[in-house]
Amino acid sequence: MSMTLADAIERHILSQLAQFGEVALQRVELARLYGCAPSQINYVLATRFTPERGFVTESRRGGGGYIRVRRAAHPEIGRIAAALLEAPDGIAQGPAHALIERCREAGLVVDREAAMLVAVTRREAIGLPLPLRDLVRARCLGAALLALSDEE
Amino acid sequence: MSMTLADAIERHILSQLAQFGEVALQRVELARLYGCAPSQINYVLATRFTPERGFVTESRRGGGGYIRVRRAAHPEIGRIAAALLEAPDGIAQGPAHALIERCREAGLVVDREAAMLVAVTRREAIGLPLPLRDLVRARCLGAALLALSDEE
DNA sequence: TATAATAAGGTCAGGGAAGGTCAAACAGCT
DNA sequence: AGCTGTTTGACCTTCCCTGACCTTATTATA
Numbered sequence: 001m002s003m004t005l006a007d008a009i010e011r012h013i014l015s016q017l018a019q020f021g022e023v024a025l026q027r028v029e030l031a032r033l034y035g036c037a038p039s040q041i042n043y044v045l046a047t048r049f050t051p052e053r054g055f056v057t058e059s060r061r062g063g064g065g066y067i068r069v070r071r072a073a074h075p076e077i078g079r080i081a082a083a084l085l086e087a088p089d090g091i092a093q094g095p096a097h098a099l100i101e102r103c104r105e106a107g108l109v110v111d112r113e114a115a116m117l118v119a120v121t122r123r124e125a126i127g128l129p130l131p132l133r134d135l136v137r138a139r140c141l142g143a144a145l146l147a148l149s150d151e152e
Numbered sequence: 153m154s155m156t157l158a159d160a161i162e163r164h165i166l167s168q169l170a171q172f173g174e175v176a177l178q179r180v181e182l183a184r185l186y187g188c189a190p191s192q193i194n195y196v197l198a199t200r201f202t203p204e205r206g207f208v209t210e211s212r213r214g215g216g217g218y219i220r221v222r223r224a225a226h227p228e229i230g231r232i233a234a235a236l237l238e239a240p241d242g243i244a245q246g247p248a249h250a251l252i253e254r255c256r257e258a259g260l261v262v263d264r265e266a267a268m269l270v271a272v273t274r275r276e277a278i279g280l281p282l283p284l285r286d287l288v289r290a291r292c293l294g295a296a297l298l299a300l301s302d303e304e
Numbered sequence: 305t306a307t308a309a310t311a312a313g314g315t316c317a318g319g320g321a322a323g324g325t326c327a328a329a330c331a332g333c334t
Numbered sequence: 335a336g337c338t339g340t341t342t343g344a345c346c347t348t349c350c351c352t353g354a355c356c357t358t359a360t361t362a363t364a
Binding site: 156157158188189190191192195199212213214215216217 | 349350351352353357358359360361
Binding site: 002004026027028038039041042059060061062063064065066067 | 326
């Protein structure tokens with residue numbers, strides 16, 4: 001039960017999250033606060049504040065840059081999305097459409113959204129040879145669902 | 153909510169635009185108002201009030217010079233979809249996102265749909281090298297918008 | 305009427321301020 | 335030793351902002 005730096009930073013962010021519902025942090029500041037390299041913050045975010053765990057992070061570079069972390073509005077979709085994004089072989093059209101239909105039945109997406117997703121994941125829309133096509137399909141569908149997991 | 157100078161000036165112009173429908177500004181005056189270099193105004197216009205985002209700017213130099221900003225006419229979804237599906241070079245990420253944002257402003261797509269489309273058209277979502285990526289992006293976005301124009 | 309002065313806006317390179325990525329070193333277990 | 339997870343540092347990309355210099359239009363003046 002040793003308390004690594006990553007654990008400490010995770011707790012820090014979680015506590016902020018519990019307090020305010022959304023964290024806006026400056027990478028350099030947080031790193032200085034914990035006396036570590038800035039990239040350590042990325043490590044914590046990448047390993048602990050993932051879609052699988054129901055978190056959404058966004059960031060902006062350049063002057064006035066920031067990193068924001070919050071809980072996903074619909075973690076279930078986030079988990080599905082995460083699985084798709086990690087599927088090493090991608091997903092074929094049939095299973096993808098079945099998945100979309102299940103999401104529709106479950107009320108996770110509405111009709112128009114489902115229609116869009118079906119259209120995007122069609123063979124002809126992607127227009128690439130296998131096995132690339134299935135990979136791109138999985139990434140696109142995953143990205144779309146991930147985005148939805150964060151929307152009210 | 154970072155609020156850089158550029159963001160503030162953008163808001164200023166947007167609010168004027170919302171109020172009067174058209175903004176006529178004096179570069180030096182606006183710069184003085186925000187205590188910045190005049191060229192900063194050009195930066196804001198160049199990065200935020202572009203044709204791709206649906207703005208038209210015109211200007212005149214010399215005595216009595218000015219810069220005017222207005223909104224361009226809203227796009228039609230069917231036409232856009234058709235154009236995308238036929239674009240020989242596809243579409244880059246920036247223009248694609250600007251296009252989606254315009255569709256959202258025009259009420260052609262709602263927030264969730266726009267978020268999905270932005271996610272799907274991200275570089276990392278497609279995950280292919282150029283120039284293939286821009287092509288797939290155009291096909292997917294075109295297919296999605298086409299699906300929407302069929303709905304309802 | 306030329307010409308000069310003045311009053312705008314335009315362009316572009318460059319510096320600075322964020323955050324991102326990735327491989328390599330490191331630490332703690334089994 | 336080997337494996338897993340942690341931590342760092344070097345290098346990269348994106349975004350912001352300015353200053354020096356340029357172009358264009360109007361106005362005053364010879």
